[in-house]
Amino acid sequence: MSKRDYYEVLGVSKSAGEREIKKAYKKLAMKYHPDRTQGDKDMEEKFKEIQEAHEILTDDQKRAAYDQYGHAAFDQSRGGGHGGAADFGDIFGDVFGDIFGGGGGRGRQRARQGSDLRYNLELSLEEAVAGKEVEIRVPTLVECNSCDGSGAKKGTSAKTCSTCHGNGQVQMRQGFFAVQQTCPTCGGQGKVISDPCSPCRGQGRVEDTKTLSVKIPPGVDTGDRIRLTGEGEAGEKGAPTGDLYVQVHVKAHDIFERDGNNLYCEVPLSFVTAALGGEIEVPTLNGKVKLKVSPETQTGRMFRLRGKGVKSVRSNSTGDLMCKVVLETPVNLSNKQKELLSEFEKSMDGSTAKHRPKEQGFFDGVKKFFDDLT
Structure with missing residues (x-):
């Protein structure tokens, strides 16, 4: 009797991926498993056929050989029959194992890796x-x-679990269902420690x-x-x-604020230096440096000191130091100083637009605002 096409057996196309093939196999295996068909020989043969198709089409090398030569690629090695069929209990374990946590030896749990800190x-x-x-x-x-991390007392070692025989899983049958569960004796490890290490109480750490x-x-x-x-x-x-x-x-710094590779700071500036220009000292992380202030500098102006910032941790580039000058009003003036300032103010009478253009522009704008309201 000639064999059916494996793709036809599973009901998938020749371009089907491994995931689609496995999904089709699980569905058919559950339908035709002997535990469900109660000894029906035809159904048993059907199940073997499904199993064989799954075995070939989920192995890349075997599938490639089948696509090129068909059944002839395996007839000689298999003796022309449905050879290679595993025990029905193993197959049923594979089907349900993927759903309920793994079957056979593949369900064995590894010792847990240490946590990251x-x-x-x-x-x-x-x-x-x-x-x-x-x-x-x-x-x-x-x-x-004491135990070099094994968990077993020095001079002893863990032994293969007698309940699951090292698989880490046990199979529980309920009617035609077979469900894989973690072995209660070894906790899925496949081995048990009969004589645990005292310092670590068998944990290995x-x-x-x-x-x-x-x-x-x-x-x-x-x-x-x-x-x-x-x-x-x-x-x-x-x-x-x-x-x-x-x-x-x-931590926050008393002088500098950092933004990426640039540093920012505020530098107090006297109104005389702001008006006449000059040099002031500004701080950097490597000591003080001189900063040239141009005449008629206004408060809030930003000066850039190139290369005085932070060197990037990810490249060779270095940021800048941005210095914002803030005009400082003099305090604790003597009577003489107050008189001098008053004389200075009087000397600019009638020249507001020339000497204080922002002030003049502001009041001009205020006057226009109220004129528009009336």
Whole structure:
């Protein structure tokens, strides 16, 4: 009797993907499984045919051979029959295992990897800009030295679970349903520790505080993270260790504000220097520098000092320092100084538009506003 086309058996097209093929197989396998068909030989043969089609079409190499040569690619090695059929219990486990958590040996759970940790590190602006090496203490779970992380007492080892025979799963049957469940004896590990390590109580890890040296690169800013691979929590019973993430927070500065790689600051300016021009000292992170102020400078003007900002942590570019001058009104004046200022004010009578154009423009605008209302 000639075999049917495998694609026809599963009811899929020749261009069907693996996911579509598996979906069709599960649907048919549940319909024709012998536990449902109660010994019907024809249905049993139908199930074997479905299983064989699934086996071939979900293997890339076998599928390629079948697409090129058809059934002839496998007849010789299979002896012309439906060879290769697995036990019905295994197949049923595969069908339901994908739905309920895995079947057979594939359902065995691995020991959990250690958790990642986060450490919040606070830095001053100077430290963040220059970079430094800091020492931190991190409370965490580390590998138990007594058992080397195995969880078993020194000189002993874990043994294969007698309940699931190392599979980590047990099969529960209810009528024609077979459902895979985590083995209650070993918790899905496939092995049990009969003589656990005392210091770690069989967990393979203990609480401790690690002291680590962390190199902070120049230019970091609030929100940046530094990853220390393998410095997180130890995994269970020899599983991989998690990572430690050092989260940077830069404290507010008394003088500077940072925006990316640029720094901003306000610099007080006397009205005499603002009017006549001159040089003033302004602070930078590397000391004071001279800033030339042009005559007739108005309050709020921004001066840029190129290259006096922060060097980027991700490139060789360096930001600028932006200095905003703020005109400072003199205080605690003597009588003589007040007289001089009064004389100065009188000297500009009738010349407001010439000497204070913004003031003149403002009052002209106010006058026009009220004139328009009347």
